[in-house]
Amino acid sequence: xxxxxxxxxxxxxxxxxxxxxxxxxxxxxxxxxxxxxxxxxxxxxxxxxxxxxxxxxxxxxxxxxxxxxxxxxxxxxxxxxxxxxxxxxxxxxxxxxxxxxxxxxxxxxxxxxxx
Amino acid sequence: xxxxxxxxxxxxxxxxxxxxxxxxxxxxxxxxxxxxxxxxxxxxxxxxxxxxxxxxxxxxxxxxxxxxxxxxxxxxxxxxxxxxxxxxxxxxxxxxxxxxxxxxxxxxxxxxx
Numbered sequence: 001x002x003x004x005x006x007x008x009x010x011x012x013x014x015x016x017x018x019x020x021x022x023x024x025x026x027x028x029x030x031x032x033x034x035x036x037x038x039x040x041x042x043x044x045x046x047x048x049x050x051x052x053x054x055x056x057x058x059x060x061x062x063x064x065x066x067x068x069x070x071x072x073x074x075x076x077x078x079x080x081x082x083x084x085x086x087x088x089x090x091x092x093x094x095x096x097x098x099x100x101x102x103x104x105x106x107x108x109x110x111x112x113x114x115x
Numbered sequence: 116x117x118x119x120x121x122x123x124x125x126x127x128x129x130x131x132x133x134x135x136x137x138x139x140x141x142x143x144x145x146x147x148x149x150x151x152x153x154x155x156x157x158x159x160x161x162x163x164x165x166x167x168x169x170x171x172x173x174x175x176x177x178x179x180x181x182x183x184x185x186x187x188x189x190x191x192x193x194x195x196x197x198x199x200x201x202x203x204x205x206x207x208x209x210x211x212x213x214x215x216x217x218x219x220x221x222x223x224x225x226x227x228x
Contacts, residue, residue: 106158
């Protein structure tokens with residue numbers, strides 16, 4: 001079974017530039033999550049999709065972050081403009097659905113460095 | 116506020132030794148508790164998942180325990196190997212949270228030869 005695919009693996013940009021990350025979840029998984037993981041900390045949920053609808057985006061800094069999952073499969077996360085404090089690993093995860101018992105499977109993440 | 120606290124923050128042990136990682140949580144209403152292993156540069160991978168009624172669950176050399184009364188969990192690693200070097204993250208799910216998870220800060224384990 002193919003896992004959660006993310007690209008790129010690494011990205012270095014200057015502050016005020018824009019960047020986009022891509023995620024392809026496990027086939028058949030209805031629920032998709034984007035997390036931000038700052039070095040030395042646990043992941044923090046940014047946004048959760050159920051198919052192509054947003055379930056929770058309460059911790060997404062909406063003035064600069066946006067995400068979409070137009071066809072209910074792949075998803076993109078965008079930062080525009082980036083700030084120094086956005087330097088982190090951005091993890092995408094998916095699960096069969098949003099039931100609490102379902103395991104979330106994580107991608108390898110995109111490591112973003114903002115200079 | 117839902118919180119998950121882990122200890123120690125970091126740990127160094129010699130290959131072949133055992134160790135125990137701790138997790139305390141204040142997540143309500145409790146659904147399940149998971150331990151994830153995160154290798155450097157990788158996403159977290161699930162080791163165990165325990166519901167309210169489960170006290171212990173094993174996955175190879177990893178054994179997790181859960182005390183729902185005291186809201187504590189531990190992850191015991193037996194006969195450690197170099198490949199066990201990673202961060203171990205305790206994650207708790209609430210029943211009313213649509214599978215949204217509360218993550219601990221992790222314990223960074225280093226196994227030395």
